[in-house]
Each structure stands twice: as structure tokens, then as C-alpha cells.
Amino acid sequence: MTMSRDDMRPASNEAGRRALVGRNNPSAVSDSPSGGSAVGTKWTAGRTPKPLPPCGEGMSRNLKNRHIQMIALGGAIGTGLFYGSATGIQLTGPSIILAYVIGGIIIFVVMRALGEMSVHTPVSGAFSFYAYQNWSRFAGFFSGWNYWFNYILVSMAELAVVGTYVNFWLPGVPTWLTAMAFLVVITLVNLVDVKAYGEIEFWLAIIKVTAVLAMIVFGIVLIVMGSDLGGTPASVSHLWDWGGFMPNGVTGLALAFVVVMFSFGGVELIGITAGEADNPKKTIPKAINQVVYRILIFYVGSMFVILSIYPWTKIDGSMSPFVAIFDGIGISGAAHVLNVVVLTASISAYNSGLYANGRMLYSLAHQGNAPKFLGRLNRSGSPMWGVLVSSGVTAVAVVLAFVVPNRVFAILISVALAAGIINWVMVIITQIQFRRRIGPEEVRKLAFRMPLYPVANIIVIVLLVALFIGMAFMPDYRIAAIVGPIWILLLTCAYWTKQMMTKKHHPKPA
Numbered sequence: 001m002t003m004s005r006d007d008m009r010p011a012s013n014e015a016g017r018r019a020l021v022g023r024n025n026p027s028a029v030s031d032s033p034s035g036g037s038a039v040g041t042k043w044t045a046g047r048t049p050k051p052l053p054p055c056g057e058g059m060s061r062n063l064k065n066r067h068i069q070m071i072a073l074g075g076a077i078g079t080g081l082f083y084g085s086a087t088g089i090q091l092t093g094p095s096i097i098l099a100y101v102i103g104g105i106i107i108f109v110v111m112r113a114l115g116e117m118s119v120h121t122p123v124s125g126a127f128s129f130y131a132y133q134n135w136s137r138f139a140g141f142f143s144g145w146n147y148w149f150n151y152i153l154v155s156m157a158e159l160a161v162v163g164t165y166v167n168f169w170l171p172g173v174p175t176w177l178t179a180m181a182f183l184v185v186i187t188l189v190n191l192v193d194v195k196a197y198g199e200i201e202f203w204l205a206i207i208k209v210t211a212v213l214a215m216i217v218f219g220i221v222l223i224v225m226g227s228d229l230g231g232t233p234a235s236v237s238h239l240w241d242w243g244g245f246m247p248n249g250v251t252g253l254a255l256a257f258v259v260v261m262f263s264f265g266g267v268e269l270i271g272i273t274a275g276e277a278d279n280p281k282k283t284i285p286k287a288i289n290q291v292v293y294r295i296l297i298f299y300v301g302s303m304f305v306i307l308s309i310y311p312w313t314k315i316d317g318s319m320s321p322f323v324a325i326f327d328g329i330g331i332s333g334a335a336h337v338l339n340v341v342v343l344t345a346s347i348s349a350y351n352s353g354l355y356a357n358g359r360m361l362y363s364l365a366h367q368g369n370a371p372k373f374l375g376r377l378n379r380s381g382s383p384m385w386g387v388l389v390s391s392g393v394t395a396v397a398v399v400l401a402f403v404v405p406n407r408v409f410a411i412l413i414s415v416a417l418a419a420g421i422i423n424w425v426m427v428i429i430t431q432i433q434f435r436r437r438i439g440p441e442e443v444r445k446l447a448f449r450m451p452l453y454p455v456a457n458i459i460v461i462v463l464l465v466a467l468f469i470g471m472a473f474m475p476d477y478r479i480a481a482i483v484g485p486i487w488i489l490l491l492t493c494a495y496w497t498k499q500m501m502t503k504k505h506h507p508k509p510a
Contacts, residue, residue: 063276065283067198069291070205071269071352077208077298077345081263085303086315092256093312094239095246097303099253099260104296107264109460110424112450113431114271115288119448120434122280124359126271131426132367134434141495143426144364148357148390149487150423153416154265155353155394158346159183165343169336179398182347187391190354193380194276197355204348211341212298219305234309242311255474261467262417263299266349267291268427272356285448354390361386369498417477418484421468428457428464 088096117130127147132140162182163175222234274280362383365375378384472481
């Protein structure tokens with residue numbers, strides 16, 4: 001059975017716009033033929049899903065700018081910086097600093113593309129809705145489930161690694177037991193009111209942001225003083241004295257780039273929060289611009305300090321480089337404090353991931369692209385079933401931590417990065433489709449336009465595709481290069497199966 005391009009596109013852009021207005025303005029008239037939410041139909045129901053409203057019934061706009069910024073920082077400054085950076089350093093040495101700069105620029109372009117759409121149409125579950133509205137029904141379905149899959153894997157990676165930090169104090173505690181304990185606690189947190197969640201995430205993120213800034217300042221003091229760290233004086237010359245700035249050449253830099261890009265995953269949470277932001281047209285642009293440059297400062301600054309204090313050849317993957325530095329110079333108290341921070345970072349990142357997954361399933365359910373029970377809210381306004389289902393799936397990390405504890409992190413981040421790359425590419429393409437749909441006149445009226453369009457779009461897409469190809473040449477990431485295409489095929493088959501069942505049960509009138 002085949003379908004035309006028109007069959008895959010939402011029936012009416014104007015109808016979608018009016019449906020968006022209607023939920024927040026009772027006097028507005030919806031063009032929906034059913035007059036109700038798509039969540040009230042079966043998952044395989046065949047009618048065009050209604051566009052998701054800016055804020056679902058029962059949800060409230062209680063997230064302020066400080067919440068949104070820290071939620072994004074909480075998602076991005078986590079395992080990738082405190083644990084995964086050791087792998088990147090091993091691959092490319094001091095030039096990992098350059099890798100973070102290039103990666104930051106790419107993410108800035110992705111975030112500006114997403115921000116342009118989020119400010120124009122602030123909705124919860126942004127990626128899926130924008131792809132649906134501006135591209136096609138299939139793109140909406142694919143984008144939503146791919147993002148959910150992406151953050152499920154990210155959450156599993158964070159959950160799997162918390163045991164490593166706990167083992168710093170309690171080496172006899174099984175990592176799977178630690179993972180299970182944190183899974184239960186964070187799931188309960190995500191079932192409370194969104195404002196309470198925002199406050200909790202704000203303070204969790206504050207802890208690690210403060211720690212990273214303190215480490216950078218303290219590290220600079222050590223470098224300026226030329227402190228002798230166990231026979232190796234702190235010096236900026238470490239950046240080139242141990243085989244040069246790029247000891248493993250361009251190949252090493254390219255391979256480390258894969259690890260670096262995983263570290264940036266999470267900043268797109270800003271798009272998810274748009275539907276619950278108190279003033280999205282003001283807070284979203286401010287959050288995007290501030291979060292991107294702050295993350296660059298944290299990543300580039302911390303790598304500069306770490307590699308100036310400690311030769312890159314002495315940093316291995318057995319311990320977080322942050323902990324290794326302070327433990328290696330004999331400040332055991334500082335190492336313990338920093339281990340608390342990196343543990344907090346992973347908890348915060350997992351917390352943000354579960355938040356995003358719950359909202360995405362809620363969004364998909366209201367589009368008719370997920371089982372209807374996932375679109376229900378509890379009394380606190382939280383998508384309870386979306387959170388519980390996502391939490392249940394991440395429990396697989398507990399099993400992995402028990403079966404293959406030494407390879408869990410590498411496996412999860414490799415597959416998560418593949419899904420993340422797909423998501424970023426879809427955001428860039430969707431933004432191109434968005435501009436085509438609204439036309440030149442409306443583009444000129446955009447309040448938060450993406451710079452260097454469309455050249456930046458093309459360059460970033462090429463770099464992201466090259467990144468995906470590069471994963472096939474890394475043993476720890478090769479599985480992602482295999483799983484990625486299979487995942488795309490599975491989602492495509494799932495969509496067309498849904499469409500065929502739709503036509504079977506809801507044939508068009510003669």
C-alpha cells in the first residue's frame with residue numbers, strides 16, 4: 001500500500017494554528033473534526049492527530065528562566081564531562097579542547113534552529129510537534145519516538161555510571177544496587193508538580209556548576225603558582241610538552257569528537273520546557289544564548305585546567321579526571337567533595353532525562369502516536385504514566401550494570417549518540433521546512449531568527465553525517481553504527497504499519 005505526500009502531511013496549517021490557540025483561549029474555534037483531543041482515540045486510530053497545544057490540560061507554565069537554564073545545564077553537564085572526558089583525553093590529548101569548541105559551535109546552530117521554532121510556537125514535546133507541523137506526519141512520529149529512545153539511552157548511561165562514583169567510597173557495593181536505588185528516588189521526584197521539579201533541578205545543577213567554576217578558579221591559581229603536583233609542576237606547557245597539542249593527529253581528534261558530542265546532549269531540553277515556561281518568548285531566547293556559551297566555558301575551561309595541572313598521559317578511564325586530579329595531588333578531602341559533585345551531576349542529568357521522556361510520551365499520546373494512557377496527568381500536573389513507563393525502560397541499565405558492568409557506559413553512550421545525531425539532523429531539516437512553510441514575509445517577522453541560514457544548516461548536517469560515519473571506525477561505538485540504521489528501519493516500519501491499520505479500520509468514504 002502506498003501513500004501520497006499529501007497523505008503524510010497535516011491536513012491544514014491554519015487548522016493547526018487555530019487548534020494551538022484554542023486550548024489557551026476558550027473562545028477560539030477549533031477546526032478539528034472530532035472536537036476532542038487525539039488522546040481520546042486508540043493509538044492506531046486513523047485520523048490526523050491534532051497539533052499539540054502550547055500547554056496540555058492540567059499542565060501549568062511555572063518554569064522560569066532560571067529553572068529552564070539549569071534544567072538544560074543539568075542535562076548537559078553530567079557524565080559526559082565528569083566521566084566520559086577521560087576517554088576523549090586518551091584519544092586526542094590536549095586537542096580535546098579544540099574538539100569541544102567545534103562541538104559547541106555545532107550545538108549552538110542546532111539550538112538556534114530549535115529556538116527559532118520554539119519562540120514562534122512554544123509547545124511541550126517540541127521536536128515531534130515541529131516535525132509534524134512543518135514537515136510531515138511521518139516526521140512527527142519519527143522525531144518523537146527517536147528523541148524518546150535517545151533520552152532513554154542517555155538516562156540509562158547516567159544510571160549505569162552512578163555506581164562508579166559510589167564505589168569511590170564503598171567499593172564493595174554492587175553497581176546495579178546503586179542504580180536501582182537512584183532509579184526509584186528520581187522517579188518519585190518526577191511525579192511531583194513541575195515547579196517543585198524545577199526547583200529541585202535548579203539546586204542540583206547549582207551544586208555542580210559551582211563546583212566546576214571553583215575547580216577552574218582553583219586550578220588557575222595552581223597553574224600560576226606552578227605548584228608541584230607529585231613531581232609534575234602545574235604548567236600550561238603540559239598542553240604541548242607530552243607529544244604536542246595533537247599527539248594522535250587529526251585521526252585522534254576526529255575519534256575524540258564522537259565522545260565530545262555525546263557530552264553536549266541535553267541542551268535541547270530547552271525545547272521541551274517551552275510548553276511549561278511562564279514567558280517563552282522572553283525566556284527561551286535568553287536561555288539558549290546563555291546556556292550555550294556557559295557550557296563552552298565549563299567544558300573548555302575545565303579541560304584547559306585539567307590538562308595544565310596533570311599531563312594527559314596520566315589520565316586513564318578508571319576514575320573521573322576531576323576526582324583523579326585532586327586525589328593525585330593529595331587533597332583527599334577535595335576528592336571526596338568533588339566525587340559528591342560528579343555523583344550529583346549524574347543524578348541531575350538522569351532527572352532531566354526522565355522529565356524530558358515523560359513530556360515526550362505525553363506529547364506523542366496527544367498526537368495519537370502513542371497509547372492514550374500515556375497522555376494522562378496526575379493531580380500534580382505531571383504526565384505520570386509517561387514518567388513511569390520511561391523509568392521502567394531505563395531499569396534495563398540496572399540489568400546491564402549487573403551483566404557487563406565494565407562496558408555499560410561505552411555501549412549506552414555509543415547508541416545514544418547515534419539517536420542524538422539523528423535528532424539534531426531532524427531539528428536542522430525541520431527548521432528549513434519551517435521557514436518554507438511560513439514564507440519570506442513571516443520569516444522577516446521572526447523574533448528569534450537563526451543566524452547564517454541556510455549555510456549553517458548545510459555545514460552542520462554534513463558534519464553530523466560525517467560524525468555518524470566516523471563511529472563505525474571506533475570499536476566502542478561501532479555497535480551504534482549498526483543499531484542506528486536498524487532503529488531507523490524499525491521506526492519507519494512501525495509508522496507504515498500504523499498507517500495501513502488506519503486505512504483498514506477507517507476507510508475513506510466512497
